[in-house]
Amino acid sequence: MTQYTFSTEATGTVWNVTVWTDCEEQDVHDVWASCLLFLQTFESRYSRFRLDSFLSQLSHREGEITVPDEFVEMLLYYQQIYHATDGLFTPLVGALLSDLGYDDTYSFLHKAIRGVVPNFLENVEIVDADRIEITKGLHFDLGALGKGYAMDRVSSLWQGGCAHRILLNAGGDIIHWSRSQEKARVGLENPEDPSQALGVIEIGNVALASSATGKRRWRSDDVTYHHIADPSTYESARSIDASWVLSECAVIADGLATSLFLASPEALGAVGVFDYAVLSDSRIAHSQGFDGAFFTT
Template sequence: MLKKFIVIFFLYCITINAQQVFNKTVKLMGCRFDIVVVADSENIADKHIYTAIQEIKRIENLISSWNPSSQTSKINLNAGITPVKVDSELFQLIKRSKKISQLTDGAFDISFASIHKLWKFDGTTINPPTKESIQLSVSKINFKNILLNEEKQTVFLKEKGMKIAFGAIGKGYVADKAKKLLQSEGVVAGIINASGDMNTWGEQPNGDPWKVAITNPMDKSKSFGTLPISNQSIVTSGNYEKFLLMQGKRYSHIIDPRTGYPTTGILSVSVIAPKAELADALATSIFVIGKEIGLDRINQLKNVECIIIDDEGGIHYSENIQINKNKTW
């Protein structure tokens, strides 16, 4: 699942007690990462940022479905054949993914990967997939057919042709893990921003919380509000930049795993949650289940909030969200 970087964050490099904000932008996992740390010097910051980069690369090698030697690829290769023993880290990620699938009634499903070849958003698709081909692919999508053996630490995809991928949760998971590692090394504050999947901790050197601006998807030069974020994650998913125009019709790049067809009605979703992994999965799910059910579901979750912008520019908030609204919207 592809997502564009539409979150803008404001960083204030103010020196207090010799601490400053240091920022490095790199390309990892095929997308833009902004790694921000508060440190006493540039040399110390560079070491911490390097540590985060190595952690991100490590996880990518574990969960990537594009790397033929990864454990994820081995699971896919053995679909319908035999269970695959995996590291505990990957096993637990898949286990949590299944729980989110249950929570969202299948709107989030890591086995959606079997439909990837039908809808391509790289300019190579000329005609929409046939109804028959979509139905065949959807028949392979079912999180209930991801069988986990806790004792043996194995993963088995029950049907041949099934595939799993972590495009709708992987970058959030990586942001969480990189944050946790830097915290363990004594980094007092920072941001891991994986193309809109952002996790924060601590505060700016002047004591202010990090400030995140949510971009207006209908005019990216403007934002409609800012959120103070500290020790929270925020993930923004948007479908207004990556889409297909075929035979006069606009197709979103976010696919409903239950039907195999692109979602409609929503331009962007921002979810605030304790962990980016959960926020990532929920943001994608809301595109699928729609704004009414999506808001209702979010309002039932503790410490989770969201902002939904529909395709007519309407803004919808969860019940307890706190946002400073801009007049430029």
């Protein structure tokens, strides 16, 4: 068994993949090449920060549009979580995030809010596997689950290839998968101090995603903002400080880690199977199945 490590930058963060495999070296590098190709395409299509991206261009379009089928698939995940959060988790939060200061030039200046976040279901209709119908002027942002979706795709490229085990780490969101049921030992980062962990968890074949308000945070007019916007208050969401979610799919784990800032874990049960831990006021609350050890006083 040989171990390989690959690294790249994508979706606004660093991706590291460790692969254990018996395959020929050339085959392993071929799989990584397809991962890179997928990620480059993904980035060029879905970055809100690239004005020429497919996603940015959607704000100038209306009516029925042919779109990549993966976009429809991500919208379906958004619909699921949209229902469970009473409409707070939405891909139409792009304009609000920009207005709060998280814009394509990283201005971090709070501007006038352009208006209500459009109703997702009323303004975006999924026609079929590669067509949607939208109203004009929609500013999409897939930041709440796009990375998780991309992680699932990269993971499946390895699983369909010749990997025996993989550990994918995309900026602290993790997929671990092994044919022989090994576990990975993962520290749960202290959102206030990345040199520390608040606990440790051993994970089998599962995705672990996290969200925290400590990073991607800025101040404007003496108010602190961060990257999770609450469309019901037009402000950054504030109920908890950090979340960790375990789920079979990284796309679900990623989306729910953000959603825990917007809705209760119980309400999110309709989305799928997951376990969670949340940090609030220095206290950890977690579901029974979140089998981690936390360091406590």
